[in-house]
Amino acid sequence: MSAAPTWTIGSVRDALLAKKNSARELAKDFYARIERRNPELNAFLALCPERAYAQADRVDAAIAKGQPLPPLAGVPVAIKDVISTEGVRTTCGSKILETYTPPYDATAIERLEKAGAVILGKTNCDEFAMGSSNENSAYGPVRNPASPDRVPGGSSGGSAAAVAAGLSVVSLGTDTGGSIRQPGAYCGIPALMPTYGRVSRYGLIAFASSLDRIGPFATSITDAATVMSIIAGHDTNDSTSAAVRVPDYLAEIEKPVAGLRIGVPEDYFGAGLDPEVKTKVQAGIALLEKLGCKRVPLKMPHTDYAIATYYVVATAEASSNLARYDGVRYGLRVQGNTLMDMYSKTRERGFGPEVKRRIMLGTYALSSGYYDAYYLRAQKVRSLITQDFADAFEKVDAILTPTAPTPAFKLGEKTADPLEMYLADIYTVTGSLAGVPGISVPCGKTAAGLPIGMQIFASHFGEGRILQLARAFEKAGGFSI
């Protein structure tokens, strides 16, 4: 479908240094691609050419002066529309923020631009990152570049589709229950959820604060590692960001994988897993064994409780975080006779159905008389799920599973049944609850040509380990197994 050349961070750099094209010409070429493909894909909600060209010109000026180039010089990137960008409209895929323009940049944005990246625009997503198909965006669904009658996954569907279709070289998404990894799997590209606290969330518009993380989409593991090396690290503006040393990911990924113990939990291969996905992921694991990894069977007995736990914890936090949209400080206001009336009318009109559903679920779970039975119990089960991971990482260096139980489904296929949609996250929410990092890497395709994803988890701050296995898998041809 897409005959466009696939750029990588490395090939952009080489082309700039060889003066084959300027950063401005490259940005212009990407905007031309977006103009051609976006009407169909709906991956971008807003473009910021002024900002992009100003940055490209700074890169070109540095090249003209022979100055050393920063790691992402001239690299076109796309940003999920829940991450604040100064002066560039940021809607979270919601009508309630239709006109909102942040007065500041998120830390991740600042770091990308400081590293020379050219931000092209903001990508479509499920409203407030709540969804698994991108169909909950107030601005229409995104289509999967691999098969336009299918969803790209969600909630970071626009960021995944943009990279998969060659409309940006890399992109940022956010993952709360699978929202980076699952669209990565559906669109057939590497997609990394870092450890909780590894990447600053200053400027990320909150959905569920004990779960939300920012991470990259790329077409190669080297590119994902390069972006991680830029955005990872402590930030005094985010008290939940970790002051833990950031390793040199580009060095980590080339280390040999022979001897690493890879855990395969049987709980992720049971009923509900599509047979084609199962076959490919098992072939993927066998390939890593061929590279010298040692396969260790695992049991993670609380896996089956993860979706129920997640949808209590995440909705409870969302109901609290989204209380701020009240028509007073930003976004939509619907006039009312009293203050309460204004709040209720504004929120009723501004939020879409899934966001309202989750706010009500979370409010219910936190309300007097139900707190112990739902929220407190879910927090306890979350401890058990986290302990499953801690126990597993006593025995193994990484855990391998399918990313999602099926390949991308058709638009409209699951919209009538919210619970059915939630189950698309069944293999990803576990790692979200435990705070561990996880990646989805391409692992072949179905007979119908739909991408399949394999997930790799490592223990906290083990992004280097994940990327190392992913890189070995990539080099051995695993992506097209």
Place this chain on the structure above:
Amino acid sequence: MKISREDVLRVAQLAHLDLAPEEVETYRGQLDEILSYVGKLQELDVSNVEPMTQMRPRNADGASAAGAGPELRDDVVVPCGVANAVLTEAPDATKPFFRVPKVIER
């Protein structure tokens, strides 16, 4: 049926959502289905389990992580001249205030 119409209306009021009449029944059915599914959490014995109230990642080497938990910075006043930029986004502002419908009747 676990969730009643009254439950939905009570929760909507707590959440400041002015639901349309036709939404009430839709959400009642959906919340009922989702909460029935969530009911599987009751299967587990959690009497001796501590709730996970904070996400505190451990270090990659498994060590309990200086710096990995939430960290508070010193309580020092720093310049923050953002009032005008913030008010620019308000639906109704008379600098330096946000304006809202009258709350207290005289």
